Amino acid sequence: MNFGKLIERLAQLIPVLLGVMVIVFFMMALTPGDPVDIMIGEQPISAEQEANLRHDMGLDLPPVERFIKFLGNAVTGNFGLSFFHRRPVIDVIAERLPATIELSLVSIILAILTSIPLGVLAAVKKNTIFDRVSTVGSLFGVSLPGFWFGILLLMLFAVHLRILPVSGRIGYAYEVDAVTHLLLIDSLIAGRLDTFANALSHLFLPALTLGLPMAAILMRVTRTSMLEVMSQDYIIFAEAKGISRTRILIRHALKNALIPTVTVAALETGSLLGGNMIVETVFGWPGLGRLVVESIFVHNYPLVQAAVLFYAVTYVFLNFFADILYTVLNPRVKL
């Protein structure tokens, strides 16, 4: 890997982040609605006390001045206090991030493990029943609204069959020392298989709800690009040489066909790491997506700004990671 390229990417990050900050800050500032009003709610307050609260939250300054102040603090890693949690936003985000990362990773793994073999099979068995069923199935996978599908799974597995929990991340009776803050890994580190199974049982339905549309997309991408690769001359040449079908598929075709799949997977991963408001809400999953959407509704500016910056950084790095993977999959590709 080229170290210089990494530095270049990091340098590219600066204008991206600056742009993101400007857009998010002014979009939030110009959206009607006043965080002070939202915070006070319906309880009584005097004009003086309201003004004090506004000052406390730094909202008594004009937007441009606020932005400059925010930028100055952000450079030093200080993103301010969450208006409503009254704690540093970094702490609030950090509390929620592990749940989102864990759910995203499991969903991605689930999606990749099912979509790539299915995509390859659909391409190999083009125009057979299997191909048609899986293509129609993937259409369903993409189209099912997460909200509806999640509730459906919940009603079936948690209410009627009662074999999976309704919501949350882990049972109350289970406790595990936080090392990585990812419960599956932490419970394995602690050698607690019961805790692992419990965490997995909580994770299963949200991961399925989240992973299904992703699996459907990846399957279709894999199928299309496999079909394209399979008609290339070098595959026909390999067949002519008498190399076994499996070997051709895996060593020659799949490796090249995976490039678009990797791109799509990286982008999807980025959006998963942003948290999924719908799945997190349905399953009471204590992740970032729910927190950020709730924060947008109540105009919790500092939290939204910090979270969006985090998303931007994540996206840039995932793209970079996908680029590196290209070079591994196809050495002719250079960064």
Next chain:
Amino acid sequence: MKKQKVILFTTAVLAVSVAITMPMGTAQAGELRVGYTEDALTLDPANHRARTTQTIIRNMYDGLVTRDPNMKVVPQAAESWKAIDPTTYEVTLQNGITFHDGSPMTSEDVKYTFDRLTRDGAIGGQTSPRKSLVGPVKEVQIVDGRTVRFILSSPWPQFMAFLTLHEVVSKKFTEKVGADGMSKSVMGSGPYKLAKWRKGESVIMERFDGYYGGSQDLKPVGKACSETVIFKTIPENASRVAALLAGDVHIINDLPPHSVKQVENNANTRVMTVNGTRSTFMALNTQKKPFNDIRVRRAVAYAINRQLIVDKILGGKATLINGILGPDAFGKNKNLPAYEFDIAKSKVLLAEAGYPNGLDVTLDVTGKDKDIGQAIASLMTKAGIRTKVVVGESSQLTARFRTKGKPIDGQMYLTSWGNGSLDPVGIFVPTHRTNDRGNSSGYSNSTVDKLLDAANTETDQAKRAGLYSQAEAIVNKDLPKVYLWVAQDLYGVSNRLSGWQPSSDGRINLHDACVK
């Protein structure tokens, strides 16, 4: 070969599924779980402004006073109180109250609690957002180990009602852990102590066996019934109902009206209701045509069949109101005339006002009020007031209608105002006083303003109630808003639950709640 791999893969997937779908353990005896819409924002009782956060915290922190099931203010940690004069209240603590670490609660702690609420920058540099809920409290003086005096800068008859909104913290502990420690740990004197806060997911509490027993006015007095209580965050309505039906939780708040039947039809669950404190109304922009004409406003009131909407959409679970105050509020005028549904009367009024062929208007609603908005619109349209419903986002509508004196941008706004304190000062003043925070109809009537101001400082409670009653009669006539109803708060509960009653102020106090 290929077939073998497919079979192997399928078997692996099935094996994983079986491994994780192990039978779920049933709830342990003595463990009570609440499916609640929101998580606590913080555990510091002085550093938030959310009723939901307070509902959770209040099971671990007791206040000086609380409310009984009829919403009457009763002592809690306090043994008694008396008003020495309109600006001085003396409160004496019960004997033998301890915090969760066993240290006694003294008047020092009470003074410290209120200093923390009222002094600027007292919470690690931040000022308590609850400061305005302490009113004109200027100083807290220590009389002896168990007695304090609250000195007010001006008379404030609602003092005791607002005292129910504050919890006493331990001075020693707060000074030790600071603002950061207070946001995530608890040293209260309530019936439960904090076991673990899994942020965004649940607050787990254990029974405090050294509990002094709580309010002497609320029987039974003694330690809590359940060994463990858990507030589990389940924001989605359907999931909360599912959790109740699955037996995963024993109480859920905010049961949607359309799920009432589902909960009632389940053999293991039932619905519990309580009069809410949130008045729903439709604000009419009195600053501009057509609603600056009282005849048009009245025509709207006559055009709406409120009972029909309550029956069809709210499952009959609401009480109609003819003024802003709910049925349980202090000073409620019980003799207000109703604008009974009467399309003919509505049409006559419209014709008198110069709209013989009716008129076109727009009703702004938030997403959650969409169904009700459409029902109102169709009723109004039948009466000739052709109404278009526009769904908007809450904070944007607030900015357009609650303008504090600036011109209102809109015609009609279906909204509501909560009144947890049940004192008119929390709802009547903000929604009807000229240019006040919740005055979404641009209403201004100097007589009403005078009555509200006089009531704000009147210490004779009977006279005070009379002032509000008079003011309510005026707004019933002026009709700046079409007063609709106070919906009941709906809870779904497990049949295994006993000893718990929902409360009008929305709190879920679990001291007496047991699970069989």
